[in-house]
Amino acid sequence: MTGEQPEPATLVAFLDICLTVIDGGLRACAGAGHPQRPPPAAVEAEELDDRARRRSGALMRVNHCGEICAQALYQGQALTTGDAETRRFLMAAAQDEEDHLGWCRQRLRELGSRPSLLDPAFYAASLLLGAIAGSCGDRTSLAFLEATEDQVRQHLDRHLRRLPEADGKSRAVVQAMRDDEERHRRDAARRQPTVFPPMVKRLMGVAARAMTATTYRL
Numbered sequence: 001m002t003g004e005q006p007e008p009a010t011l012v013a014f015l016d017i018c019l020t021v022i023d024g025g026l027r028a029c030a031g032a033g034h035p036q037r038p039p040p041a042a043v044e045a046e047e048l049d050d051r052a053r054r055r056s057g058a059l060m061r062v063n064h065c066g067e068i069c070a071q072a073l074y075q076g077q078a079l080t081t082g083d084a085e086t087r088r089f090l091m092a093a094a095q096d097e098e099d100h101l102g103w104c105r106q107r108l109r110e111l112g113s114r115p116s117l118l119d120p121a122f123y124a125a126s127l128l129l130g131a132i133a134g135s136c137g138d139r140t141s142l143a144f145l146e147a148t149e150d151q152v153r154q155h156l157d158r159h160l161r162r163l164p165e166a167d168g169k170s171r172a173v174v175q176a177m178r179d180d181e182e183r184h185r186r187d188a189a190r191r192q193p194t195v196f197p198p199m200v201k202r203l204m205g206v207a208a209r210a211m212t213a214t215t216y217r218l
């Protein structure tokens, strides 16, 4: 029986990708990333009562999980794109997401809250989704990115309405994230002006609501 042996260079590249993915997943879920920007300064820092603290903690846990998903989506797309320039664009945006992840993690600690138990599962699902989008080619991948960032921006607008007024620190973090996500959306749209099918957008909305509802409590 004869079988074709993989080229050593192909095998090395495959192992390199596997290690990159595993390392990225572990770092994202363990909070071992390296934010390059400090957390946004809050306009005011009031003492929060227990109810407000719990509410902020739950909302920031949702946002922390959302940033873990963003890491995985960008990684999946970057690993499967065939275009070096698109990969550079994706990795630059992924650095912003790493900042967001670090800011959310720090704010969770300050609020006495914790990350979601479901983070590893959502990381794996998002990585797969990103890899599928990337495998469909840059046109689809960037349209997917634009649609995702649009939904994330809308989600963060809703959280700005739900966060306690007194929690200036969390509000400053969410506002800065919201502005970055809108910039990512605009940059993706500029690169690839494509309208994503409304049906797919609705499905993405359902998946996002499932993540939001579960991680708020878990």
Ligand SMILES: [Fe+2]
Residues within 6 Å of the ligand: 067, 070, 096, 097, 100, 177, 181
């Ligand atoms: Fe983000």
Ligand SMILES: [Fe+2]
Residues within 6 Å of the ligand: 070, 093, 097, 149, 180, 181, 184
């Ligand atoms: Fe983003």
